[in-house]
Amino acid sequence: MGVTIHDVAARAGVSVATASRALSGQRGVRAENRAKVLAAARELDYEPNVVAASLRSRTTHTIGMVVPRIANPFFATLVESIETQLHDGQRSLLLATSHYDPEVEQRQVRALLDRRVDALIMIPCHRERSGAALTTAAARIPVLQLDLRVDGFAGSWVGVDNEAGLWQVVRHLTERGARSLVFVGAEPTDSAAQARLDGYRRAVGDGEDVLLGDFSKEWGQRAAELLLQRGALPDGIVCGNDTIALGVLGELTSRRVRVPEDVLVTGFDDIPYAALAQPALTTVRQPQQQIAAEAVRVLDARLAGEETALRSTAITPDLVVRASA
Amino acid sequence: MGVTIHDVAARAGVSVATASRALSGQRGVRAENRAKVLAAARELDYEPNVVAASLRSRTTHTIGMVVPRIANPFFATLVESIETQLHDGQRSLLLATSHYDPEVEQRQVRALLDRRVDALIMIPCHRERSGAALTTAAARIPVLQLDLRVDGFAGSWVGVDNEAGLWQVVRHLTERGARSLVFVGAEPTDSAAQARLDGYRRAVGDGEDVLLGDFSKEWGQRAAELLLQRGALPDGIVCGNDTIALGVLGELTSRRVRVPEDVLVTGFDDIPYAALAQPALTTVRQPQQQIAAEAVRVLDARLAGEETALRSTAITPDLVVRASA
DNA sequence: TTGAAAGCGCTAACAG
């Protein structure tokens, strides 16, 4: 049914080999023939069959990506940035979700490998149990961890410099005169939670005050309650992410505690709602575009055969100062 | 390098045809042979080359999807739901972004067609100019419009029943005693804005009060300002989506207008932040799971050859009553 | 610079 490269070659009066070379932009084709082939392709409305090309050339120009959830706005932005980067390079994105289930994640990785993706980008869903899937994939194709990393997996990683982010937060609060701080974070069940906790501890030094739950609004609310029960509030509440901070903010507001007058509050991530909150949230912006750009760059280096490119990159984020601190 | 179906067949002592049939689960293979083939495949750690299978069978078990943005939480949820549906059926999702540019959208569609996706799901980015891309695609594979629809394109569509949603909002506000209402919506540059406006107009009847801008928080803020300048506020402000509603809410709060005591405010979509707002937003929940399920069902019917399946479905949403109204 | 020919790994006719 469809027009094949044979039709194009016939119309241009050359062999399929020449047509193939002309169409794929290889050098070593006389300019005149190249023009003839391209003209023939246009006239016939030729649509190359990339499946056939993939079978023969063993490259699909497709990148696989596995994320825990797409609906998480932070991951969504990362996916979008990666897709945009890839599209500029004429590549496509096969997207899969793990739903935070390592078993599902493993199946998804296998499915992507079966589909012969050229490389894999993964936001691992589990700090330990995602290792197997990564190792399987890494044995065949370049693999990159994004945002989160798996303990003991010696592969590339690109993400934000969580520690640097917390340093900035702490410095900012200190400059605004805050003497006593509390960190409301998440149990270190993933590498980001760990790094943020570590960063906070290093930034404030000894005697730090830490409350750990999970990355949810509900935990933020409960943590705020706990702090209120203590009696005197600290000068600043450093939250492990924006969702927690929004919970804290909500609870404080409903208890008539004024932010930033009575207490300063900060978040981390700069999710879209951070700017909409009342008061608008001071937070650390994840440089997603940069993370995506760096991720694709690292992968390209690997695909180009640079074995030395098995490098990890932590991108320094910016502090976004708004009303809450 | 890799293990092929020939290796599996040889090890199982059957022909490649039998091996292929056994592996793809076709009937018409003696149980004993089937077991032998599956055992051989497992022993050899056989990984089928789906690229080769696609080339031969002319089906890739891949669905293409083009959305204006992934970072929009509403679209992200839709993408996630679709991916989950597809994964249950062993299919994969090739995801592309149009960035609201019809030219980009057209290129993305062509790229997906080149990759021989079995079907296309698209949230069109432009009410008119997305038509060309859809028509091109529809000439080759089943195509489905999601959420938004293109004027004059006679293809399937699945989305929410916007009019029904607005009826529910208006009825709820009326039951809460609101007599005077204002609709703060978006200029009908897309089909959803149009349908919501139409729905509102039909629900309130003549003499309706309508302010049109775009689906942004900024427009919500400005609209609230305009309403405040008028003097007396209406009893209820019906917003065209949650983002507008959040803008309205923010502006009212900062002007010391109390919601819901002084005025009722509603949204549409139930984006994640709707529940986090102060006060939490009463809104219409988009039934994204159902939309995704129906979308995949319609596509499957088309892929199964049911020509009658060129149907559109509007799914009735639910009202989520929270604090704001 | 070009062309002929050999597959990539698989599925689908077709014949048994």
Next chain:
DNA sequence: CTGTTAGCGCTTTCAA
């Protein structure tokens, strides 16, 4: 129920 065989449409040697 099984095997033989012929491609799917393309890229890539290899030789000219």
